[in-house]
Structure formats: structure tokens, C-alpha cells
Amino acid sequence: MVRNTYGKAERLKSRKSIDQLFKEGHRFNMGVVRVFYNEVQQPGLRAGVGVSSRLFKNAVDRNRIKRQLRECYRLQKQILSAVGNRTAGLDLFFIYTAKDFIDFRELYQLVEKALLKLKENLR
Numbered sequence: 001m002v003r004n005t006y007g008k009a010e011r012l013k014s015r016k017s018i019d020q021l022f023k024e025g026h027r028f029n030m031g032v033v034r035v036f037y038n039e040v041q042q043p044g045l046r047a048g049v050g051v052s053s054r055l056f057k058n059a060v061d062r063n064r065i066k067r068q069l070r071e072c073y074r075l076q077k078q079i080l081s082a083v084g085n086r087t088a089g090l091d092l093f094f095i096y097t098a099k100d101f102i103d104f105r106e107l108y109q110l111v112e113k114a115l116l117k118l119k120e121n122l123r
Helices: 015-024 059-084 104-121
Strands: 026-030 033-040 045-051 089-096
Touching (some): 015 089, 026 104, 033 104, 045 059, 059 089, 059 104, 089 104
Parallel strands (some): 045 089
Antiparallel strands (some): 026 033, 033 089
């Protein structure tokens, strides 16, 4: 069973890794969430989140959305547990693209659908 944590090793923080993900990775949209993903040599799942500062001028608003996105991913990452057990790893990045806030339940459902679609794409 996968623990519902989002520790340091699971975070996608390296600028080099993020740039490589945007340049070489695949992407799809699921409602207001754009998902970038790329298979990498390093084993395990690493994920990051982002919100445009053009759409949300206040850092408080951006941080709230990022916190909610991280929480949605943390609670549902067991969907990708079989993917994480392979020898190759997976880098993910979620970008919030809406101009307004949406309810946490809606965001949760969108992230769930995105993870299920990603699981199908990786088969």
C-alpha cells in the first residue's frame, strides 16, 4: 500500500528536470488542469505543481491553489502506484489554467481523471 505522503524525494524541484519535462515530455489537458509527464531514468514518481502569476497576481491565491493541487495529488497518487514500481521513473507537473478558483471537490475529481488517463497512456 502506498503511503499518503508527499515528501522531499517525491517533489519535482530541479529547474533542469522541469525544463526537460516541458521540452521533451507529453502533455494533455483535463479541464482546468494541464498535465505534463515524462518517463525518466530515475526510479519513482516525482511531481510538481504550478500556477500562472499572470492569472493570479496575489501570491496568497497562487499558494492556495498550489496547496490544493498538491493535496489532490497526495491523496490519489496510489492510482499510479504500479507505474512507480517499474525500473523507469515518471516526472509529473500539474499546471492550473483557470482564471478563477474552483471548488476543491471539482479539482479533486479533475486530478483523479487526469491520473487515470495518465495510467492508460503509460500502458
